[in-house]
Amino acid sequence: MTEAGVRLEARSVTVRFGGLVAVDAVDARFAAGELVGIIGPNGAGKTTFFNAISGVLAPSAGRLLVDGEDLTGAAPHRFAAHGIARTFQTPRVFGELSVMRNVDFGLQFAGRRRSAPAALRDADSVLRLIGLAQHAGLPAAQITPSQQRLLEIGMALATRPNVLLLDEVAAGLTEAEVEAMAQRIRALRDDLGLTVIWIEHAVTTLMRYVERVIVLHQGRKIADDTPARVVQDAQVVEAYLGDEIAEPVG
Ligand SMILES: Nc1ncnc2c1ncn2[C@@H]1O[C@H](COP(=O)(O)OP(=O)(O)O)[C@@H](O)[C@H]1O
Ligand SMILES: [Mg+2]
Incomplete structure (x- = not known):
């Protein structure tokens, strides 16, 4: 290395x-x-x-x-x-907010990196990346635990980490x-x-x-x-x- x-x-x-x-x-x-x-x-x-x-x-x-x-x-x-971005051992999604709004929350902390990859450009792109695009409008509390884990990864990715x-x-x-x-x-x-x-x-x-x-x-x-x-x-x-x-x- x-x-x-x-x-x-x-x-x-x-x-x-x-x-x-x-x-x-x-x-x-x-x-x-x-x-x-x-x-x-x-x-x-x-x-x-x-x-x-x-x-x-x-x-x-x-x-x-x-x-x-x-x-x-x-x-x-x-x-x-x-x-540096992370997920937590105990999932921390905002249950009452939509899946899309949860990713938006992560995106608020992005923007520092000038050249964001296209895959992380906006909430739609992030949701496609983690396979949750079709659940964008659902409250996060209503998706499965497995999907909530993916959403947490999406929220971390939205900060455009290395x-x-x-x-x-x-x-x-x-x-x-x-x-x-x-x-x-x-x-x-x-x-x-x-x-x-x-x-x-x-x-x-x-x-x-x-x-x-x-x-x-x-x-x-x-x-x-x-x-x-x-x-x-x-x-x-x-x-x-x-x-x-x-x-x-x-
Ligand atoms: N905030 C804390 N205050 C006191 N002890 C802690 C705290 N966080 C973790 N520990 C202790 O530190 C050790 C390592 O914990 P942790 O890092 O959670 O282990 P792992 O994630 O490998 O299961 C454990 O003995 C745990 O009880
Ligand atoms: Mg642990």
């Missing part, structure tokens, strides 16, 4: 809550256009790491660089202005919906050239779609490699994957 291609870099990032070290000196680099998975048991620090790299939480120690600029301690809007952080967007979905979601995520990366960092519990599906996977365990990064190599890592199998992976990943 060349230095020039690095969009986001975490240098020894630590997040403490009182005596608890939720994220423990994590180093990670994310290149332009990469699709990277983050996995690990409940409480491993995955969401907290996202909170740190999107400015929601200031790290207790370490540094965060976005396109080479040091944003350590900056507010979330500054990370957004530098092209880096998209997805926190368990496939949680609670059926097996077929998880597969469709994974395909959609890869297509978004391919079509928009985004860097996508994707936390998910559906490990076997995730492993088939990402190029690289980071494993967190008790706040520490214990692996960072291709899916094929990570599933053979003794420490990872011991800490986590022994229970999750029933068959080898190709």
Whole structure:
């Protein structure tokens, strides 16, 4: 990975809550256009790491660089202005507003980037991209949970990001919906050239779609490699994957 291609870099990032070290000196680099998975048991620090790299939480120690600029301690809007967008583990759509108005809300935070890709030009384009165009007029509360997850991704995309952080967007979905979601995520990366960092519990599906996977365990990064190599890592199998992976990943 060349230095020039690095969009986001975490240098020894630590997040403490009182005596608890939720994220423990994590180093990670994310290149332009990469699709990277983050996995690990409940409480491993995955969401907290996202909170740190999107400015929601200031790290207790370490540094965060976005396109080479040091944003350590900056507010979330500054990370957004530098092209970082995210979804939340608990969906945050506005249920009483229409699907279209929810995307409009995201678009209010866009506009900083002069050359928005045509696919992200307006709410209609974003809705087509996430496959919700035919539900544009419905209140968000009336679409399915799976569609609400897509809508959340649409709201994040409407800010015209370079880096998209997805926190368990496939949680609670059926097996077929998880597969469709994974395909959609890869297509978004391919079509928009985004860097996508994707936390998910559906490990076997995730492993088939990402190029690289980071494993967190008790706040520490214990692996960072291709899916094929990570599933053979003794420490990872011991800490986590022994229970999750029933068959080898190709
Ligand atoms: N705001 C908070 N205050 C105190 N402890 C927290 C807070 N957020 C997360 N934690 C703790 O930090 C650890 C990591 O949590 P989290 O990042 O949510 O894990 P994951 O997303 O991998 O399941 C857990 O022990 C959790 O209870
Ligand atoms: Mg989490």
